Amino acid sequence: MRDEDGREVRVAVIGGGVAGLAAALALRDRARAQGAPVTVTVFEKEPATGGNLRTLGRDGWQFEWGPNGFLDNEPATLRLVDRLGLRPRLLRSSDAARRRFLLVNGRLEEIPLSPGAFLGSRLLSTRGKLRMAGELLVPRRRDLGRAADEPATDETIDRFGERRLGREFADVMLDPMVKGVFGGEAKRLSLAAAFPRMVELERDHGGLFRAMIALGREKRRRGRRTDAGPTGVLHSFDGGMAVLVDALAAELDADPGAEIVRGADVAELVRGNDAWSVRWPGGERGGFAAVVDAAPAHAAAGHVRRLDTELAGALAGIPYAPMAVIALGYRRQDVAHDLNGFGLLVPGREKRNVLGVLWSSSIFPGLAPDGHVLLRAMAGGAGNPGVMALADRQLVDLVLGDLRGFMGLRGDPALVHIIRHERAIAQYVPGHLARLRAIEAAAARLGGLWFSGSAYRGIAVNACIKETETIAGRVLAALTGGGGGAEGAR
Ligand SMILES: Cc1cc2nc3c(=O)[nH]c(=O)nc-3n(C[C@H](O)[C@H](O)[C@H](O)COP(=O)(O)OP(=O)(O)OC[C@H]3O[C@@H](n4cnc5c(N)ncnc54)[C@H](O)[C@@H]3O)c2cc1C
Known part of the structure; x- marks a missing residue:
C-alpha cells in the first residue's frame, strides 16, 4: 500500500x-x-x-518493577510469545502458588477453591455464608448493560458484591481482590468496566452460582480437562517480565x-x-x-x-492509583511462616497499610539467593495515597510493622528495594x-x-x-x- x-x-x-x-x-x-x-x-x-515491564536484579535477587507475571489463558499473549520464539523461556509458577490467603481478624486464612470448601472455611461468619449461598435466589438485575452506559447508574464492584453475595462477602473477598488487582477501591470502580465477565455471567445465567453450575456442566459435557481452569496459571519468563x-x-x-x-x-x-x-x-x-x-x-x-x-x-x-512496591529479602530462618503459597491480600477492614504481599520466591523459585526468600509487599493504592509521601525508612517500618506478627518475620531484611509508582494503575x-x-x-x-x-x-x-x-x-x-x-x- x-x-x-x-x-x-x-x-x-x-x-x-x-x-x-x-x-x-x-x-x-x-x-x-x-x-x-x-x-x-x-x-x-x-x-x-x-x-x-522491568526486571531488576542484584546479588542473586531478582524482582519486578511492575507486573510479576501473566495468566496463560489469553491466546493473544501466547501467540505473541510464540511469534517472538519465547516459548522455551516461559516460566510456569509453582503449584504451591495456587494457594492464596486472606488476612481475616489478624489471622491468615487460606482461600478455598470450591464453594463447598468455602462454606466450611473460617473466612465468613455463618450469617455471611448463608447470605452468600443465597446468591442463588437473588434475581437478575433487569437493567444490566444499559445501567453501565451512564455514570449515574453504572454499578460499582462493591454494590454488585453486596447485592448478589452480601455485605460481608464484599468486604472480606471483593475489597482485597480489587486492592490486589487495581490498587483500587471496590466502592469506587465500575464492575462493567473492570470485570465485564461478571456482568455477562449475571446477564447470561441469572447469577454467579448459576453460571458456575452451567459452565461446569458444559465443561463436563465437552469432556475438557485443564488444570489451568478459566482463570489460568501465572507465568513469567526465565529472566523475568523484561524478557518479553x-x-x-x-x-x-x-x-x-x-x-x-x-x-x-x-x-x-x-x-x-x-x-x-x-x-x-x-x-x-x-x-x-x-x-x-x-x-x-x-x-x-x-x-x-x-x-x-x-x-x-x-x-x-x-484517574490512576499510586502504589509503592517494596521488595523484601529475608534469610529463610528469619521467616517463621512456611510461605507455601502465592501470598496474601488484606481487606480494608483489617486497618493495615499493606494491601498485600506476594511470596515471590515461592511463586517462581530462583528469585532469591540460596537460603533466602523474596517477598513483595504493596502499599498505598487509591484508598491510602498518603503512604507515598513517607520517607523510605518510614515506609519500610510501616510495612514491617504490619507483617511481622502474622508472617513471623525476625530481625532486619537482607534486601530492601522500594519502587514508587506515583501513577501505577488506571482506575475504571x-x-x-x-x-x-x-x-x-x-x-x-x-x-x-x-x-x-x-x-x-x-x-x-x-x-x-x-x-x-x-x-x-x-x-x-x-x-x-x-x-x-x-x-x-x-
Ligand atoms: C506495580 C504494578 C503491578 C502490576 N502487576 C501486574 C500483574 O501482575 N499482571 C498484569 O497483567 N499486569 C500488572 N500490572 C499492569 C501492567 O503493568 C500493565 O498492564 C502494563 O504495563 C501496561 O502497559 P502499557 O504499555 O499500556 O503502559 P506502560 O507500561 O505504562 O507503558 C507506557 C509507555 O509510554 C511511555 N510514555 C509515557 N509518556 C510518554 C510520552 N509523552 N511520549 C512517549 N512515550 C511516553 C512510558 O515511558 C512507557 O514506556 C501491574 C502494574 C503495576 C504498576
Missing part, C-alpha cells in the same frame, strides 16, 4: 511499553502478510523501552520497516491536512497516516490538548465505558487516531496485548480503506 505519490504509508506509535511495542509489531506483521508497505515508528520517552518487552524491542530494532526513537518525550500530536506530526522537545517527525497513542492516558491527554480540549479532558479524567471509575465512547467518537472525528494501553479496556498485560491485535487490524483497515476511517478510529 502506498499513498497517492507511491510512498510508503507511515504509522506512529507513542509509548514503548508492552502495549505500544506489541501494537507496532502487530502492525508490521499484518502489513507484511498483506504485502502492504507500512512502516512503523515508536516514540518512547525513556532511554529504554518496556514501560512497567526486550524481545519485542529487539524484533522491531532488527526490522528495516520499523524504528524506535528512544528519549522522545512526545509533547504534542499535530494534525495536518493529510498527515500527523509528532513533536517532542528534541525534534519533530511528520508524514504519519495514522497514530496509535499507547502512552498512559494522562500523557495522551497532553498530546491532544491543542487539538481537542474535550478529548484531552476525557483522557485526563482517567463509574462512567468509564461512557468515557471510552466519548474518546472513540472524538478520535474518530480527528481521523487516523487510536488510543491503546492499560488505561482503557483492561489493565492486565494480557488485555493490552489482546487489544493490540484488534487495533492493528483496525489501523490497517483504515489505511487500506477496508472499513476503517472514522468508524475505525478509537
Whole structure:
C-alpha cells in the first residue's frame, strides 16, 4: 500500500511499553502478510523501552518493577510469545502458588477453591455464608448493560458484591481482590468496566452460582480437562517480565520497516491536512497516516490538548492509583511462616497499610539467593495515597510493622528495594465505558487516531496485548480503506 505519490504509508506509535511495542509489531506483521508497505515508528520517552515491564536484579535477587507475571489463558499473549520464539523461556509458577490467603481478624486464612470448601472455611461468619449461598435466589438485575452506559447508574464492584453475595462477602473477598488487582477501591470502580465477565455471567445465567453450575456442566459435557481452569496459571519468563518487552524491542530494532526513537518525550500530536506530526522537545517527525497513542492516558491527554480540549479532558479524567512496591529479602530462618503459597491480600477492614504481599520466591523459585526468600509487599493504592509521601525508612517500618506478627518475620531484611509508582494503575471509575465512547467518537472525528494501553479496556498485560491485535487490524483497515476511517478510529 502506498499513498497517492507511491510512498510508503507511515504509522506512529507513542509509548514503548508492552502495549505500544506489541501494537507496532502487530502492525508490521499484518502489513507484511498483506504485502502492504507500512512502516512503523515508536516514540518512547525513556532511554529504554518496556514501560512497567522491568526486571531488576542484584546479588542473586531478582524482582519486578511492575507486573510479576501473566495468566496463560489469553491466546493473544501466547501467540505473541510464540511469534517472538519465547516459548522455551516461559516460566510456569509453582503449584504451591495456587494457594492464596486472606488476612481475616489478624489471622491468615487460606482461600478455598470450591464453594463447598468455602462454606466450611473460617473466612465468613455463618450469617455471611448463608447470605452468600443465597446468591442463588437473588434475581437478575433487569437493567444490566444499559445501567453501565451512564455514570449515574453504572454499578460499582462493591454494590454488585453486596447485592448478589452480601455485605460481608464484599468486604472480606471483593475489597482485597480489587486492592490486589487495581490498587483500587471496590466502592469506587465500575464492575462493567473492570470485570465485564461478571456482568455477562449475571446477564447470561441469572447469577454467579448459576453460571458456575452451567459452565461446569458444559465443561463436563465437552469432556475438557485443564488444570489451568478459566482463570489460568501465572507465568513469567526465565529472566523475568523484561524478557518479553526486550524481545519485542529487539524484533522491531532488527526490522528495516520499523524504528524506535528512544528519549522522545512526545509533547504534542499535530494534525495536518493529510498527515500527523509528532513533536517532542528534541525534534519533530511528520508524514504519519495514522497514530496509535499507547502512552498512559494522562500523557495522551497532553498530546491532544491543542487539538481537542474535550478529548484531552476525557483522557485526563482517567484517574490512576499510586502504589509503592517494596521488595523484601529475608534469610529463610528469619521467616517463621512456611510461605507455601502465592501470598496474601488484606481487606480494608483489617486497618493495615499493606494491601498485600506476594511470596515471590515461592511463586517462581530462583528469585532469591540460596537460603533466602523474596517477598513483595504493596502499599498505598487509591484508598491510602498518603503512604507515598513517607520517607523510605518510614515506609519500610510501616510495612514491617504490619507483617511481622502474622508472617513471623525476625530481625532486619537482607534486601530492601522500594519502587514508587506515583501513577501505577488506571482506575475504571463509574462512567468509564461512557468515557471510552466519548474518546472513540472524538478520535474518530480527528481521523487516523487510536488510543491503546492499560488505561482503557483492561489493565492486565494480557488485555493490552489482546487489544493490540484488534487495533492493528483496525489501523490497517483504515489505511487500506477496508472499513476503517472514522468508524475505525478509537
Ligand atoms: C506495580 C504494578 C503491578 C502490576 N502487576 C501486574 C500483574 O501482575 N499482571 C498484569 O497483567 N499486569 C500488572 N500490572 C499492569 C501492567 O503493568 C500493565 O498492564 C502494563 O504495563 C501496561 O502497559 P502499557 O504499555 O499500556 O503502559 P506502560 O507500561 O505504562 O507503558 C507506557 C509507555 O509510554 C511511555 N510514555 C509515557 N509518556 C510518554 C510520552 N509523552 N511520549 C512517549 N512515550 C511516553 C512510558 O515511558 C512507557 O514506556 C501491574 C502494574 C503495576 C504498576
